[in-house]
Amino acid sequence: MDVPQLPLNALRAFEASARLCNFTRAGQELNVTQTAISHQVKALEDQLGVTLFTRLPRGLALTDEGHALLPVLTDAFERISGAVTRLQEGRFQEVVTLGVVGTFAIGWLLPRLSDFRDRHPSIDLRLKTNNNVADIVAEGLDYFIRFGDGAWHGTDALPLLDAPLSPVCAPALADQLKQPADLHGVPLLRSFRRDEWERWFQAAGMVPPTPRGGMFDSSALLLEAAAGGEGVALLPVTMFQQALGQGRVKQPFELAVDTGRYWLTKLKSRQETPAMGRLREWLEQQLRQHPNTDSRPSGAPPGHLPSDRTTKPL
Structure with a gap:
C-alpha cells in the first residue's frame, strides 16, 4: 500500500496550531515564526487537498477534516516523545495518562493505586485530576474517568461504578x-x-x-x-x-437517587495500547472484587432508585 509522503514539520505545525487554536502560539512552542507555521499548514492543506482550519479574525477554528486529523497526530507525537524520553533515561516503560474526576480519584482510586503499581511495574501511570470537564486531546489523556450518563460525542464509555x-x-x-x-x-x-x-x-x-x-x-x-x-x-x-x-459528616436520610455513574472513557479514534488494556482490566477486576455500589446503610428501606444507564463497551 502506498504511504503518502507528508512533511513532518508541517504535521507538527498543524498539530500545535490546532491544539492552541493560534498560529503565533504554535510558532512560539515550536521556536519558529508565525509566518512559517502558516505557510507549513497551507502547504499541508494543499498536499492533502482539504481545508483544515477556518481562519477567523481572532484565532482559528478546526474544520471537520481538522477535527479528524488532530487526535491522531496528538497521539502519535505523544507516543514518539514518550518513547524517546524513556530510551534516553535508560528505561522503557509504556506511559498511560489517566484523567480522573477528583471525587473518584480520592474516594476510590488512590487507596488502590499501590496494587496496580505492584502488578504492573512496567507501566508508568500518570494521573491528572479535574472537576469532570477536560479536553482529552489537549491534555493528552489516554483514558478519562468521569461522572455522567455515558453519552459523550466521539467517545467510547465503559461503566465503572454507580454513585447514588x-x-x-x-x-x-x-x-x-x-x-x-x-x-x-x-x-x-x-x-x-x-x-x-x-x-x-x-x-x-x-x-x-x-x-x-x-x-x-x-x-x-x-x-x-x-x-x-x-x-x-x-x-x-x-x-x-x-x-x-470519622464522624465529620452524617447521612441524615437513607434515600439515595441515581443521576449518573462513573465511566471509563476514551476517544473513539484512540486505539487501546497493551498498557491501556491492562489498566482497564485491572479496574474491572477491582470493581468485581470490591463493587461497593450501594450507598444505603445495611437494612435500609427501599428508596435507592436503580440506574437505567446502559453499557457502552470500549
Whole structure:
C-alpha cells in the first residue's frame, strides 16, 4: 500500500496550531515564526487537498477534516516523545495518562493505586485530576474517568461504578433533621448539575423547595462546606466513606437517587495500547472484587432508585 509522503514539520505545525487554536502560539512552542507555521499548514492543506482550519479574525477554528486529523497526530507525537524520553533515561516503560474526576480519584482510586503499581511495574501511570470537564486531546489523556450518563460525542464509555446521591451534613445539623420536610428550612448546597436536589425531592414524594445554598464545582468542596456547617450537600456517599466513618459528616436520610455513574472513557479514534488494556482490566477486576455500589446503610428501606444507564463497551 502506498504511504503518502507528508512533511513532518508541517504535521507538527498543524498539530500545535490546532491544539492552541493560534498560529503565533504554535510558532512560539515550536521556536519558529508565525509566518512559517502558516505557510507549513497551507502547504499541508494543499498536499492533502482539504481545508483544515477556518481562519477567523481572532484565532482559528478546526474544520471537520481538522477535527479528524488532530487526535491522531496528538497521539502519535505523544507516543514518539514518550518513547524517546524513556530510551534516553535508560528505561522503557509504556506511559498511560489517566484523567480522573477528583471525587473518584480520592474516594476510590488512590487507596488502590499501590496494587496496580505492584502488578504492573512496567507501566508508568500518570494521573491528572479535574472537576469532570477536560479536553482529552489537549491534555493528552489516554483514558478519562468521569461522572455522567455515558453519552459523550466521539467517545467510547465503559461503566465503572454507580454513585447514588444522598444528603450529607455536619453531625449537629443532621441531628435536627427528623424527616425530609425539615430540609425546607436549611441551606441546600448545590453542584453545577442543578437538577439533583429536584430529583431527590421527587423521589421522596415532595415538591422541591427553591435552593438557597451555595454552589460548588466539586464534590470535595461540597463535602468540606457541609462538614463546616454551611448546609446540606447531596453527595455520592460511596466516595466519602472515610469522612462518614470519622464522624465529620452524617447521612441524615437513607434515600439515595441515581443521576449518573462513573465511566471509563476514551476517544473513539484512540486505539487501546497493551498498557491501556491492562489498566482497564485491572479496574474491572477491582470493581468485581470490591463493587461497593450501594450507598444505603445495611437494612435500609427501599428508596435507592436503580440506574437505567446502559453499557457502552470500549
